[in-house]
Amino acid sequence: MHNKTIAELAKGLRSGEFSSVELTSAFLNRIKQHSTLNAYITVTEDLALQAAKEADARLAKGDAELLTGIPVAQKDIFCTEGVKTTCGSKMLDNFIAPYNATVVDKFNNAGAVMLGKLNMDEFAMGSSNETSYYGAVKNPWDTNTVPGGSSGGTAAAVAARLAVCATGTDTGGSIRQPAALCGITGLKPTYGRVSRYGMIAYASSLDQGGPMTRSAEDAAIMLQTMAGFDGKDSTSVDLPVPDYMAGLTNSLEGLKVGLPKEFFGEGLNADVAAAIEAAIDEFRKLGAKVTEVSMPSLKLAIPAYYVIAPAECSANLSRFDGVRFGYRCENPADLTDLYTRSRGEGFGKEVKRRILMGTYALSAGYYDAYYIKAQKIRRLISEDFKRALSEVDVMMGPVTPSTAFGIGEKIGNPIEMYLSDIYTIAINLAGVPAMSVPAGFAQGLPVGLQIIGNYFAEDRLLNIAHQYQQVTDWHTHTPKGFE
Amino acid sequence: MSLTADDVKKIAHLARLGIEAQDVASYAKDLSGMLDLMTQMSDLDTDGVEPMAHPMDQVQRLRPDVVTERDNREKFQAIAPQVEAGLYLVPKVIE
Numbered sequence: 001m002h003n004k005t006i007a008e009l010a011k012g013l014r015s016g017e018f019s020s021v022e023l024t025s026a027f028l029n030r031i032k033q034h035s036t037l038n039a040y041i042t043v044t045e046d047l048a049l050q051a052a053k054e055a056d057a058r059l060a061k062g063d064a065e066l067l068t069g070i071p072v073a074q075k076d077i078f079c080t081e082g083v084k085t086t087c088g089s090k091m092l093d094n095f096i097a098p099y100n101a102t103v104v105d106k107f108n109n110a111g112a113v114m115l116g117k118l119n120m121d122e123f124a125m126g127s128s129n130e131t132s133y134y135g136a137v138k139n140p141w142d143t144n145t146v147p148g149g150s151s152g153g154t155a156a157a158v159a160a161r162l163a164v165c166a167t168g169t170d171t172g173g174s175i176r177q178p179a180a181l182c183g184i185t186g187l188k189p190t191y192g193r194v195s196r197y198g199m200i201a202y203a204s205s206l207d208q209g210g211p212m213t214r215s216a217e218d219a220a221i222m223l224q225t226m227a228g229f230d231g232k233d234s235t236s237v238d239l240p241v242p243d244y245m246a247g248l249t250n251s252l253e254g255l256k257v258g259l260p261k262e263f264f265g266e267g268l269n270a271d272v273a274a275a276i277e278a279a280i281d282e283f284r285k286l287g288a289k290v291t292e293v294s295m296p297s298l299k300l301a302i303p304a305y306y307v308i309a310p311a312e313c314s315a316n317l318s319r320f321d322g323v324r325f326g327y328r329c330e331n332p333a334d335l336t337d338l339y340t341r342s343r344g345e346g347f348g349k350e351v352k353r354r355i356l357m358g359t360y361a362l363s364a365g366y367y368d369a370y371y372i373k374a375q376k377i378r379r380l381i382s383e384d385f386k387r388a389l390s391e392v393d394v395m396m397g398p399v400t401p402s403t404a405f406g407i408g409e410k411i412g413n414p415i416e417m418y419l420s421d422i423y424t425i426a427i428n429l430a431g432v433p434a435m436s437v438p439a440g441f442a443q444g445l446p447v448g449l450q451i452i453g454n455y456f457a458e459d460r461l462l463n464i465a466h467q468y469q470q471v472t473d474w475h476t477h478t479p480k481g482f483e
Numbered sequence: 484m485s486l487t488a489d490d491v492k493k494i495a496h497l498a499r500l501g502i503e504a505q506d507v508a509s510y511a512k513d514l515s516g517m518l519d520l521m522t523q524m525s526d527l528d529t530d531g532v533e534p535m536a537h538p539m540d541q542v543q544r545l546r547p548d549v550v551t552e553r554d555n556r557e558k559f560q561a562i563a564p565q566v567e568a569g570l571y572l573v574p575k576v577i578e
Binding site: 094095096098099191192205231234235237238297299300302303304306307314318321322323324325326328332333334335336337338339340341343344345347349352353355356357359360363370372373374375376377378379380382414415418429430431 | 543
């Protein structure tokens, strides 16, 4: 059962081949069996079985939706009422969310069964899942390597079939990079497409939630449920949501694909490059016209991002003060001691590093040199995207410069870790949507192809990925031991 | 550009962020490394470029001035570290 797509499972649930309770139990067993991956922070077994019973009743009545009875999991950044929501941090180890994120409400309303909350880098800051207070997650393809981050628990869980599909969030690559390293499909929607209400904020002008699945078809089903205007999110965009399933079968004949030359330069692993070139050849066979495009400002995406994201993070994370919720230090001497020690003891090293960086960039005397300068570069990067995407329909390239790296390999060198996001970060600065699609292997580890589209072109991205998955089978490969 | 241990302590104070004395040197090194990365930004001429704070260039949406939230005080205070009589407690601020 665990290898079926959402559509196949929905069919099985309706034909009576299996019930949601049986399906849910099978996944709960797999989660226990493979607990050493450390993909889950919290498993909500009782709630899941209860939700599965309700889903079975709804299926019997005939008012079910596609996701009704399907076991899914939530990245632990989404607030779940009555369920511990940690964001991977000691700061929130005792936090039982008092309300649901809009995304969680949407899955609940669709009748999806939540299996639990998935591990992640602390406050979504990291590219390896090693900054989590709950420990590193292992990549099911090679348990000595990282699953990527920050949505590392999600990527490992979907790759190892410990959930049918699950949510991720992406501020600088946190859906696409782990999806690539774990060989699954991940979509970062256009900024504003999916509600951020109840999604714990890291960098508010960059954060966006999205689906992480095995196939593009599953991602289309998931995004259909996740997307849409939400009055509770002031940056939610009020545009109609297209029927993502309807466009999947469109032909790619005449599709204009641009290859940003900046994505294929120095630093790209040769085997990864070969897998990406092979994938692009498949698109040529499908009728795509491939040309080179250039985005000259792209090289400044990492410095601009590491000013803007920490600046926003330092403001957002000021709410964690030991007063209203979350961790509070023992025996504070006075109010300043309460703030300083609660934050000092509650946050891990990477979070502190970014709070310090952001505080510095926003402080008097440095604001113009760093923060305003970075925002100007953000404008130029965004204009590069607009110009390139007026010449071509989509752009393609690698998601990451290499395949999954070893646990412990980069955690001691933050700058090196930041550079692993070199192909993903600019997309968030511009706010356009992008996908990671399984595109083969290099030395036995998965490679992800990145497809970048214009604002609100998620339907086109899903169509392109789905057509590729009709002529390739990379997305169906399962790591050894998890078949 | 490099930051000194004193710079780090000053920034940490601005952020009300406790850092262990033995970690100050490593934060100074890491932050200096990040600042080195950021000096690349000065390579690009950005005169006359409008800063971009947000991908959508949106304006704040207005809504009718009606009550949409219920009183959730008890629910929210149930997860607070210390409350009494409906108030959040902190160490004494005024003698």
